[in-house]
Amino acid sequence: MDRMLYTAMSGAKNSMDQQSVVSNNLSNVTTTGFRAQLQAARSVPVQGEALLATRNSAVTTTPGSDFSQGPVEYTGRTLDVAMQDDAWMAVQANDGTETYTRRGDLQVDSDGVLLSVGRPVMGEGGPIAIPQGAQVSIGADGTISAIPEGVGPEALVEVGRIKLVTPDAGALTRGEDGLFRAPPNEEGEPGALPADENAKLVSGALEGSNVSAVDAMVSMIDVARRYDMQMKVLSTADENAQRANGILSIQG
Numbered sequence: 001m002d003r004m005l006y007t008a009m010s011g012a013k014n015s016m017d018q019q020s021v022v023s024n025n026l027s028n029v030t031t032t033g034f035r036a037q038l039q040a041a042r043s044v045p046v047q048g049e050a051l052l053a054t055r056n057s058a059v060t061t062t063p064g065s066d067f068s069q070g071p072v073e074y075t076g077r078t079l080d081v082a083m084q085d086d087a088w089m090a091v092q093a094n095d096g097t098e099t100y101t102r103r104g105d106l107q108v109d110s111d112g113v114l115l116s117v118g119r120p121v122m123g124e125g126g127p128i129a130i131p132q133g134a135q136v137s138i139g140a141d142g143t144i145s146a147i148p149e150g151v152g153p154e155a156l157v158e159v160g161r162i163k164l165v166t167p168d169a170g171a172l173t174r175g176e177d178g179l180f181r182a183p184p185n186e187e188g189e190p191g192a193l194p195a196d197e198n199a200k201l202v203s204g205a206l207e208g209s210n211v212s213a214v215d216a217m218v219s220m221i222d223v224a225r226r227y228d229m230q231m232k233v234l235s236t237a238d239e240n241a242q243r244a245n246g247i248l249s250i251q252g
Contacts, residue, residue, distance in 0.1 A: 004233060004236075004237045005234065005237055007233070008230045008231075008233035008234045008237065009230075009234070011226070011230040011233075012227055012230035012231060012234070015223050015224075015226050015227035015230060016227065017039070018039050018219075018223050019220065019223045019224070019227070021037050021038075021039040022039070022216055022219045022220045022223060023220065024037060025037055025211045025216050026211065026213065026216040026217070026220065028209055028211060029209050029211045029212075029213045029216065030208070030209060031103075031209050032103045032104065032105050032206050032207065032208065032209070033070070033083075033101060033102030033103035033104060033206075033207050033208075033209070034070075034103075034178075034209035034210070034211060035065040035066055035067060035102070035174070035180075035209075035210060036065065036066040036209075036210055036211045037065055037066075037174065038064050038065060038066060064170065064173075064174075065172075065174050065180075066210055067086075067169070067172075068210050069085075069207065069210065070102075070207045070208040070209050070210035071207070071208045072202065072205050072206070072207050072208070073205060073206055073207075073208060074204060074205045075204060075205060075206055076204050077204060078135075078136055078137055078138065078203065078204065079105070079106040079107065079108070079136065079138070080104055080105055080106070080203070080204055080205060080206050081104035081106065081138055081162070081201045081202065081203055081204075081205070081206075082104055082201060082202045082205040082206055082207040083102050083104065083164070083199070083200075083201050083202075083207065084199070084200040084201060084202060085166075085199075085200070086166050086167070087164045087165070087166055087196065087199035087200060087201065088100040088101065088102060088164065088165050088166070088167060088172070088180070089101055089102070089103075089104065089116065089121065089142075089162055089163070089164060089201075090121070090122035090162075090163035090164070090165060090192075090193075090195075091116050091119040091120065091121055091122060091179065092119055092120040092121075092122055092127060093119065093175075093177065093179055094119070094177070097181070097190040097192075098122060098182075098190070098192040098193075099119075099175065099177075099179035099180060099181050100165060100167070100172060100179065100180045100181070100182070100193070101116060101117075101179055101180065102207055103116055103117060104116070104201070104205075104206055104207065105117075105206055106121060108130050108136075111129075112129045112130050112131060112132050113127055113128070113129055113130075114127070114128040114129070114130055114144070114160075119179075121162055122162075122163045123160040123161055123162060123163055124160070124161055124163065124195070128144060128159065128160035128162070129159070129160070130144065130146055130159055130160075131146055131148050131149070131159065132149070133148075133149035134146035134147055134148050134149055134159075135147040135149075137203070138162070138201070138203045139203070140200050140201060140202070140203070141161070141164075141197075141199075141200065141201075142161050142162035142163070142164050142199070142201055143158060143160075143161045143162075144158070144159050144160045144161065144162065145157065145158050145159065146159045162201070163195050164195065164196055164199035164200075164201065165193040165194065165195060165196050165199065166196040166198075166199050167182065167193055171183060171193075
């Protein structure tokens, strides 16, 4: 009886965890540059003092993210950029470390700092500053040029270059803030990838989420049905236990 309970209980817990992953992916189906989170389950023996080799639980793991490219939509906005191929843009996280994102709907704050969702975009020497009121253009290699307010095109100047990196497959890991990070260095501190001079981006375009709304909805329905099945197994185990108790309580 307890084997049935272990199986159903761990299966239901795994379904709940998977539902949260699918729900998060579905809620970000329209988020620029979002990468779908993957989910898997593995069988783990139940640990404890009363160890029974025949008892296993299903444990949910998130092995990584789907790094396939999302659809590119041309917007015509000068501060919109879409990374090409496997390129990533470097931004500064809240803790000051260098992280990476594919989200390219950039903004300029009141201090002239170039931001991606409120986080400074990193250049060759740190965050990039842009003159207030300047007309900005971004080249395919990430070079940012600006025409100061009140002057003609002949006054075009280069104000910085967006740091673009091309990490190895599977090298980046997703953080709790949704940003991706490089492997730690030898000292155990957050690592930083070298700039890739050959990485390119597309100005005036945005890369959409690589989450398929149809696939996510199908997965959500499938997970919900599997959860209901596990609950029915628990209910059946309870009914079987009650009937067994009733039989054992019959006086001869």
